[in-house]
Amino acid sequence: MPPDMGNRPRNHRRGRSGGTFRAATGSESCPACQFRLAASCPPLTMGSSHAATSTPAVLPSQRGRRLPVTETATAGAARTSPMAVSFHRGHDLKLPPHFEAPDPLDLPAVRRWVREESARGLTALDLFCGAGGLSLGLENAGFGVLAGADSNAASIQTHVANIGGLGYHGDLSDPEDFLDHLRAWGIRKVDLIAGGVPCQPFSRAGQSKLRSLVGAGQRSGDDPRAGMWRSFITVVERLKPRAVLLENVPDLAAWDDGAIVVGFCESLRDLGYKPETAILHAYEHGVPQHRSRLFIVALKPGARFQWPRRQDKQPTVRQAVGDLPEVGPAQRDEQLKYGGPRTNLQRLLRAEVPSDERAVVYDHITRDVRDDDAEAFALLPEGGTYAQLPRRLQRYRADIFSDKYKRLEWNGLSRSITAHLAKDGYWYIHPAQDRTLSVREAARIQTFPDWFRFAGQPSLRYRQIGNAVPVLLAESIANSLHLALTLPPKRGRPRLNGQGFRQDLLTWHADNSRDFPWRDHVDPWHVLMAEVCLHRTRADQARPVYEALAELAPTPADMVRNARKARTAMRSLGLRWRAENMVKIARALVKEHNGEVPADSLALRSLPGVGDYVANAVLTFGFGRRTVIVDTNTERIVGRVRGRDEKTMRWQLRLDLHALAGREGPDAAFNYALLDLGGTVCRVSAPLCDDCPVRRHCAAHRPAAAR
Ligand code: SF4
Numbered sequence: 001m002p003p004d005m006g007n008r009p010r011n012h013r014r015g016r017s018g019g020t021f022r023a024a025t026g027s028e029s030c031p032a033c034q035f036r037l038a039a040s041c042p043p044l045t046m047g048s049s050h051a052a053t054s055t056p057a058v059l060p061s062q063r064g065r066r067l068p069v070t071e072t073a074t075a076g077a078a079r080t081s082p083m084a085v086s087f088h089r090g091h092d093l094k095l096p097p098h099f100e101a102p103d104p105l106d107l108p109a110v111r112r113w114v115r116e117e118s119a120r121g122l123t124a125l126d127l128f129c130g131a132g133g134l135s136l137g138l139e140n141a142g143f144g145v146l147a148g149a150d151s152n153a154a155s156i157q158t159h160v161a162n163i164g165g166l167g168y169h170g171d172l173s174d175p176e177d178f179l180d181h182l183r184a185w186g187i188r189k190v191d192l193i194a195g196g197v198p199c200q201p202f203s204r205a206g207q208s209k210l211r212s213l214v215g216a217g218q219r220s221g222d223d224p225r226a227g228m229w230r231s232f233i234t235v236v237e238r239l240k241p242r243a244v245l246l247e248n249v250p251d252l253a254a255w256d257d258g259a260i261v262v263g264f265c266e267s268l269r270d271l272g273y274k275p276e277t278a279i280l281h282a283y284e285h286g287v288p289q290h291r292s293r294l295f296i297v298a299l300k301p302g303a304r305f306q307w308p309r310r311q312d313k314q315p316t317v318r319q320a321v322g323d324l325p326e327v328g329p330a331q332r333d334e335q336l337k338y339g340g341p342r343t344n345l346q347r348l349l350r351a352e353v354p355s356d357e358r359a360v361v362y363d364h365i366t367r368d369v370r371d372d373d374a375e376a377f378a379l380l381p382e383g384g385t386y387a388q389l390p391r392r393l394q395r396y397r398a399d400i401f402s403d404k405y406k407r408l409e410w411n412g413l414s415r416s417i418t419a420h421l422a423k424d425g426y427w428y429i430h431p432a433q434d435r436t437l438s439v440r441e442a443a444r445i446q447t448f449p450d451w452f453r454f455a456g457q458p459s460l461r462y463r464q465i466g467n468a469v470p471v472l473l474a475e476s477i478a479n480s481l482h483l484a485l486t487l488p489p490k491r492g493r494p495r496l497n498g499q500g501f502r503q504d505l506l507t508w509h510a511d512n513s514r515d516f517p518w519r520d521h522v523d524p525w526h527v528l529m530a531e532v533c534l535h536r537t538r539a540d541q542a543r544p545v546y547e548a549l550a551e552l553a554p555t556p557a558d559m560v561r562n563a564r565k566a567r568t569a570m571r572s573l574g575l576r577w578r579a580e581n582m583v584k585i586a587r588a589l590v591k592e593h594n595g596e597v598p599a600d601s602l603a604l605r606s607l608p609g610v611g612d613y614v615a616n617a618v619l620t621f622g623f624g625r626r627t628v629i630v631d632t633n634t635e636r637i638v639g640r641v642r643g644r645d646e647k648t649m650r651w652q653l654r655l656d657l658h659a660l661a662g663r664e665g666p667d668a669a670f671n672y673a674l675l676d677l678g679g680t681v682c683r684v685s686a687p688l689c690d691d692c693p694v695r696r697h698c699a700a701h702r703p704a705a706a707r
Pocket residue numbers: 637640641681682683687688689690692693694695698699700701
């Protein structure tokens with residue numbers, strides 16, 4: 001450990017002063033990742049040697065440090081399609097590890113470093129760390145990030161160069177190799193495991209495509225990409241951190257009605273954590289852009305966690321980048337003269353730039369601009385969009401791409417900075433200059449400080465910046481977590497989520513259960529038939545029809561054989577399409593599932609007319625699985641109990657239901673009891689609150705005397 005470390009504030013371990021670089025040498029390059037050999041290079045190839053191919057240069061980086069950086073020669077221009085912006089690949093910036101990072105070739109030194117870092121204060125791991133926006137926020141809040149892990153080589157290079165610590169470059173879908181590395185490094189426990197599991201596969205479009213493939217029998221309902229989530233949970237399970245922090249896109253919460261989020265929270269609950277979720281807006285935490293992120297925080301019951309407070313004032317694009325020198329398109333110099341910060345945000349982002357480099361700025365590199373785009377940009381006013389251009393300059397359909405171009409406003413927020421910046425920058429046209437944002441401007445809007453450098457060619461730098469968690473947003477939530485982990489826990493025995501609610505509900509239900517013939521069969525096919533009959537129908541109407549069907553068609557094959565009789569039996573229920581659907585479901589089961597009902601949610605939902613509700617009812621009542629049943633009854637109860645308003649999103653209600661189900665989870669007993677409570681006590685109008693078994697848990701309950 002360098003001698004200057006002693007008095008440095010905990011969150012400044014990455015150094016304003018002192019220490020010396022281990023300059024990158026050719027003999028330490030890795031054949032796999034093409035940069036300096038790290039302990040994480042797969043497989044453990046410590047000691048391999050490779051010839052250097054790059055030319056050393058001196059460029060700045062790292063807090064308060066002059067950084068020896070290697071850069072390969074410019075690779076020349078490339079054009080991938082006639083519509084593409086002429087693109088110059090630019091310098092392939094190579095960054096050496098941070099000067100305080102342990103040498104991964106020296107395992108005893110790594111273990112010593114890990115011990116010293118752990119003794120210094122709270123520690124963290126950052127999985128799927130990317131360039132390190134989340135890690136830097138954690139460091140700024142006082143966590144020591146021991147290691148970052150990512151499958152992207154340039155991101156890991158950036159992370160190790162700026163954050164320091166250890167870098168694992170590899171595929172985390174199987175976490176065993178990563179866990180082996182942690183063991184080798186002596187990392188046996190940490191206070192926090194944080195990360196942003198890749199979210200792109202879980203788009204709505206991806207989900208409907210998956211359903212159609214399952215429906216067509218072209219793939220199984222098991223999505224291998226869910227492995228990333230299991231990996232994250234596996235690492236949590238093995239290391240047992242005191243806290244977990246997960247960041248993702250808000251759309252994830254809506255994916256499959258929150259299936260991923262709910263499943264993830266349930267896994268954490270099984271491991272003894274109390275998960276909480278929130279969607280935070282970056283501009284409410286000092287970041288000048290429209291960007292929302294879903295966060296899941298999980299701590300042990302009793303910890304005092306509070307979501308960070310919002311800031312009243314929104315920062316602006318001008319406050320972030322208004323001090324950067326004016327440049328044109330295709331500006332390729334890595335270093336430009338700089339006049340000095342003018343706003344508080346600029347001063348913050350320049351604060352730890354080395355004193356001898358206050359007059360320069362790095363990465364103010366811009367894309368080239370096509371001639372027709374240059375003309376279009378010049379015509380766009382501040383805040384202007386594609387639809388405002390004359391038709392001759394509209395290369396794309398204006399009805400579909402109405403906002404293809406967007407000139408940012410000085411006094412407004414930027415659009416969310418995304419990895420798409422690596423492809424083009426049309427959403428991010430400079431407020432006053434006829435070009436798209438530079439690499440440094442994008443980094444500034446993501447609130448990366450100016451000493452933070454990004455490895456690789458400019459397009460890779462854009463990608464890393466776009467994929468990052470904004471540093472100030474990360475810092476905001478990291479401060480809340482740091483406080484929660486340093487405050488003493490609440491006094492008294494922590495109550496497990498929902499345990500009291502569940503007990504009161506089930507005790508009541510033991511004497512108040514409704515009696516229906518379909519509850520006599522713990523058989524998926526009978527449950528499926530009953531649910532189809534009950535769709536938009538009262539239970540007393542459905543009862544005789546169900547009994548007739550159970551007699552006629554005890555199996556799907558019998559339903560196919562007796563299709564005409566089954567249709568006739570269902571006639572009294574009305575809705576002729578429902579009888580048709582019943583027969584179609586039976587045919588699909590015979591044809592695609594050997595006459596059996598599949599025990600898989602996606603496969604169930606791929607059956608004709610089967611939605612989430614019916615699929616979950618079959619899983620819980622027919623197969624004994626734990627899953628919540630969300631319908632108007634259960635939504636009403638959980639909304640009242642938790643004091644949610646009508647705008648509450650369904651995934652949040654699903655999470656609430658899981659929490660109310662207690663340690664045993666939403667099993668059949670809990671779901672039947674909840675449905676019966678909704679049918680007899682917690683009615684739509686005039687709920688019988690004074691007779692309600694769960695009134696002591698209910699936010700909406702007011703005793704009759706108070707009404
Ligand atoms: S107390 Fe009233 S509002 Fe609350 S769950 Fe019971 S019946 Fe519904």
